[in-house]
Amino acid sequence: MSVIGLDIGTTGVKACAFDADGKLLARSYREYPLSFPQSGWIEIDPKQVLEATHEVLAEAAAKAKAAGDPVQAVATSAQGEAVTPTDERGAPLGMSIVTFDKRTEKYVKFWDEKLGRQKFFEITGMPLHGMYTLPKVQWWKDERPEVYAKARYFLCYEDLAALAVFGLPPVIGTSLAGRAGAYDLKARAWSKELFEKAGLDASRWATPKPAGTVVGEIPAARAAELGFAKGALLVAGGHDQALCALGCGIDRPGRASYVTGTVECMAPVFDAPVLAPAMQAHNFCCYESALPRKYLSITFNFTGGSLLKWCRDTLFPEVKAAAEAEQQEPYERLLAGLPDGPTGILILPHFTTTGTPHLDTRSRGAIVGLQLETKREELLKAVLEGVTYEMALNARLQRENGIAMQEYRAIGGGAQSAAWMRIKADILGVPVARMENGEAGCLGAAMLGLTALGTFKNLGEACALAKVATRFEPDAKRHAAYAERLDLYAKLYPALKETAHGLAGL
Numbered sequence: 159m160s161v162i163g164l165d166i167g168t169t170g171v172k173a174c175a176f177d178a179d180g181k182l183l184a185r186s187y188r189e190y191p192l193s194f195p196q197s198g199w200i201e202i203d204p205k206q207v208l209e210a211t212h213e214v215l216a217e218a219a220a221k222a223k224a225a226g227d228p229v230q231a232v233a234t235s236a237q238g239e240a241v242t243p244t245d246e247r248g249a250p251l252g253m254s255i256v257t258f259d260k261r262t263e264k265y266v267k268f269w270d271e272k273l274g275r276q277k278f279f280e281i282t283g284m285p286l287h288g289m290y291t292l293p294k295v296q297w298w299k300d301e302r303p304e305v306y307a308k309a310r311y312f313l314c315y316e317d318l319a320a321l322a323v324f325g326l327p328p329v330i331g332t333s334l335a336g337r338a339g340a341y342d343l344k345a346r347a348w349s350k351e352l353f354e355k356a357g358l359d360a361s362r363w364a365t366p367k368p369a370g371t372v373v374g375e376i377p378a379a380r381a382a383e384l385g386f387a388k389g390a391l392l393v394a395g396g397h398d399q400a401l402c403a404l405g406c407g408i409d410r411p412g413r414a415s416y417v418t419g420t421v422e423c424m425a426p427v428f429d430a431p432v433l434a435p436a437m438q439a440h441n442f443c444c445y446e447s448a449l450p451r452k453y454l455s456i457t458f459n460f461t462g463g464s465l466l467k468w469c470r471d472t473l474f475p476e477v478k479a480a481a482e483a484e485q486q487e488p489y490e491r492l493l494a495g496l497p498d499g500p501t502g503i504l505i506l507p508h509f510t511t512t513g514t515p516h517l518d519t520r521s522r523g524a525i526v527g528l529q530l531e532t533k534r535e536e537l538l539k540a541v542l543e544g545v546t547y548e549m550a551l552n553a554r555l556q557r558e559n560g561i562a563m564q565e566y567r568a569i570g571g572g573a574q575s576a577a578w579m580r581i582k583a584d585i586l587g588v589p590v591a592r593m594e595n596g597e598a599g600c601l602g603a604a605m606l607g608l609t610a611l612g613t614f615k616n617l618g619e620a621c622a623l624a625k626v627a628t629r630f631e632p633d634a635k636r637h638a639a640y641a642e643r644l645d646l647y648a649k650l651y652p653a654l655k656e657t658a659h660g661l662a663g664l
């Protein structure tokens with residue numbers, strides 16, 4: 159017996175088959191391109207995504223079956239917010255508008271006037287922004303009325319896959335529904351008030367269900383096409399960050415997943431909704447996690463590993479070339495020569511845009527503290543520190559709302575660097591654990607499938623599949639030195655904001 163965790167992301171889709179013990183049996187991945195039809199617009203072709211999804215599922219299922227473990231269940235981890243108009247069978251009627259497409263910015267003003275930022279947050283747990291599914295569907299209604307009128311559904315990628323790939327009614331996990339900006343967190347249903355004010359019809363959206371709910375038995379013909387066992391189940395999944403947290407074993411307050419990739423993202427879990435005004439003021443969200451009656455927030459920074467890549471390519475091109483010539487991982491060689499101790503350089507890592515707590519598209523990156531004797535190795539370490547300072551600032555602000563961490567569980571490319579993990583532990587002041595299985599989103603989805611099949615009594619028991627490989631403890635002396643620097647770092651953005659906005663307007 160095996161289950162598949164399906165992860166439908168912004169630029170690629172992945173299917174991982176696991177056995178009942180959480181052993182990875184097969185992995186299949188396909189990429190697809192982003193499209194930029196005009197300035198500020200970002201789309202993906204849902205037909206390409208659905209085709210790639212079918213391919214990875216069939217490939218992973220074939221490998222699992224060959225190993226003697228036919229697939230008996232599947233659950234989906236999906237990117238948030240992206241939405242597609244479809245017909246009644248899930249055939250796309252247009253491109254998918256993805257998260258940070260900017261065409262929906264005008265709806266921030268709409269909701270501010272119609273409802274107000276604080277009430278929007280109190281209902282949805284989402285700070286008011288144009289990224290959510292709700293304003294994207296409003297755009298279809300206002301700007302493409304002929305498509306809007308023709309569409310039977312407006313679906314995110316978990317529910318689109320349920321209908322178009324698995325042949326079942328469109329069901330969306332409540333964590334993914336939470337990212338739509340239209341889900342009433344307290345009522346645990348689509349918000350009647352928001353749909354009425356927007357003039358939208360909730361019957362054209364998917365049905366929200368808690369993660370782990372059995373959506374249904376995949377029709378025999380579809381199961382055969384995919385290479386699944388007859389009677390295989392589709393299980394409700396959810397938002398990729400919620401399932402990633404589950405796959406890291408984040409089952410209680412005091413722990414958070416820490417994705418260390420191109421984007422850095424922390425996702426703590428807590429027992430009750432936290433909807434204080436300070437959460438909204440700092441752009442911190444609150445929505446359902448993949449665990450029953452537990453909640454999640456995410457803090458993130460868009461310039462994570464991409465800043466390290468910039469530093470590698472700009473300052474250390476010969477290291478990259480030498481590593482590639484010797485078939486060595488470039489970052490392993492690059493980070494081997496970091497200087498000891500905290501640097502005296504502060505880097506504001508807003509080289510693309512910001513994430514939380516600012517959500518400022520006009521901010522810019524900055525390097526402060528350069529001297530003639532500054533070496534490029536110090537700049538390299540300052541990059542790692544700066545990215546982590548940004549996340550530590552988020553952690554500090556969340557502590558003020560009662561969300562305090564005793565441990566972070568890290569996955570992603572950055573987690574493979576022991577040097578960076580030590581820096582993170584020293585700055586954050588709590589242990590940072592590298593997970594044994596880096597495919598946490600797929601593993602979290604697989605946990606839902608295994609629990610639905612009865613392999614585990616509950617998801618808490620399934621969290622035992624998330625195993626720590628290495629734990630990095632903070633050094634007290636270095637943490638004290640970093641705490642002083644973090645106080646200075648917290649002043650950087652406010653001091654440079656006006657200048658950065660001026661540069662952005664040139």
